[in-house]
Amino acid sequence: MTRLVVVSNRVSIPEEGKPQAGGLAVAITGALSEHGGLWFGWDGRVKQVPSNRPSVVTRDNIDYATLSLSKEDYDNYYLGFANEVLWPVFHFNLGAMDFQLDHVKAYSRVNARFAEALVTLVQGDELIWVHDYHLLPLGKELRERGIRQPLGFFLHIPFPSFDLLRALPCYRELLEDLLHYDLVGFQTENDRHAFHEALVETFDATLEGDNVIDCLGHRLRTGVYPVGIDVDEAIAEAEHAITQAPACQFQADLGKRDLIIGADRLDYSKGLVQRFNAIETLLTHFKHRRQRTIFMQIASPSRSAIPEYDELRRQLEGMAGHINGTYADIDWLPVHYLNQTYAHADLMGLFRAARVGLVTPLRDGMNLVCKEFVAAQDPDDPGVLVLSDLAGAARELSGALLVNPYDVHDITSAIERALNMPRDERRQRYREMIDVLRRNSLLTWRQRFIDDLAQQAG
Structure with a gap:
């Protein structure tokens, strides 16, 4: 050879x-x-x-x-x-x-x-x-x-x-x-x-x-x-993570609330500002989502020596504070913004617990986070992927709800549709996407x- x-x-x-x-x-x-x-x-x-x-x-x-x-x-x-x-x-x-x-x-x-x-x-x-x-x-x-x-x-x-x-x-x-x-x-x-x-x-x-x-x-x-991605390895990691003490405690704290999750490297190409605006729009126009929904955005630090990245970090911190200051209650914080890097196993456990995976880059060559989110789901009761149609992965994952990442209202509507989606439709979309992931591993x-x-x- x-x-x-x-x-x-x-x-x-x-x-x-x-x-x-x-x-x-x-x-x-x-x-x-x-x-x-x-x-x-x-x-x-x-x-x-x-x-x-x-x-x-x-x-x-x-x-x-x-x-x-x-x-x-x-x-x-x-x-x-x-x-x-x-x-x-x-x-x-x-x-x-x-x-x-x-x-x-x-x-x-x-x-x-x-x-x-x-x-x-x-x-x-x-x-x-x-x-x-x-x-x-x-x-x-x-x-x-x-x-x-x-x-x-x-x-x-x-x-x-x-x-x-x-x-x-x-x-x-x-x-x-x-x-x-x-x-x-x-x-x-x-x-x-x-x-x-x-x-x-x-x-x-x-x-x-x-x-x-x-x-x-x-x-x-x-x-x-x-x-x-390595589909079988991702599935095994998610199944293991969800049984561990941190994930069990997180699910207990979450209770009956729906988790919307994003996990990205901190970068202007990931559409994070538009994503935060969509969450605020969701809480403004779909009032029944208040108290019932938590948005967690993990943004791993990246290229902090470049001014645009440091400015983006400060902007997102301000947006998270504004949304929480406007909508939070004593027992509910709508936005959890984490500018930290987490172990991959911990991320897979969070993906497994989420009802919606929010992956909305303004442009991306492929994006593997969305594929890992799909692989992490419970096949019997899967969450829904909301995916930018400007990510390369959108060419494969037609089972996702595809959105224009520049259109805040499009993203908001897709989140609301995902949270309302019947279980049978969620299962069908999951099966379509997991089959694609296996073919294109x-x-x-x-x-x-x-x-x-x-x-x-x-």
Whole structure:
């Protein structure tokens, strides 16, 4: 079996006695264990003078090779270009873009540095799988250093429409960077179509069928690979969590009240402001929901060094205080806003207890929280998923109540419909969605991409 090399911005090195950070890390580790291989990327550390020689740790048959970043590169490559330019543009938020030439230079410099270190570790017969927007130019940098192995790239976030993309001063260079991969994968067909359109409009590329592109002397294949979850593991975790003391106490405190839950990383792309406005509208126009409904929003801290994120945190704290100050009673607090990170098992227990899962990003590549919410439900008495139709997952989960995340009244109406939904309809919607999750599982996503990349070796 061909050795696999995975490259990502961050590397998750397993530690004995500690669970891995997220299902995606588990899937990648599983692929590497199956094939034998290397996981390469940033170790999450910032050093004054980082070494250009990667640190290598071996666990079983997997080598974990990492580099540190300098403070300048962390500020300009990671916070600057990746998260203040690419992230907002790819999430359709041009107003949050802060384009600076120093950031572009750092982005190129770090990708070149990663490539320089990686070529010392590859052996010549691998499949190389690069992940996400931090590393768009890595394929070009590897090719320039003599790498001829099949190169695959998977974009976890949305790909913007051409009119949005060309607001980036360096969009032509980024598109040309992607031409050096053999296989480029996206979450949805809309994302792939936007990529095709950008190449045709910019370089007059030629499309052959649905998935082959000839452009500037390069020939590459594209594919749609929706990321999933490990359904059986998620179900087992939720079933276990709901029997534990914290979940039992929470359910006792909840009583007969209905729980509406959101769990997101604190980010302007998640539609949290509109979500809070929808909860206030629910309490204003559906007065029978007062005293009977609790909204819990978990917002894990994120990128606090970027001003927009700190401002969002303060805004949500103010909105939660306003709603509670207006509607709370001695024995009832309508909004529980938690700006903390919770263990995954605890989240699955909360999902299991909820009547409504509220997942309303303004734009999202896929969104796995909504899939975990579905998997966590009791099949006999499931809750209802209210989902943004601008999340990639909306293309799969037609059993959810789909809403426009910018339309507060649409979200409010969907919440009220969810809380009133008959049990038989809830069961039917759950069955439809859990079947989709099983077909498009995390393991299916991983294997489909690797199989398609392996075909490029011929």
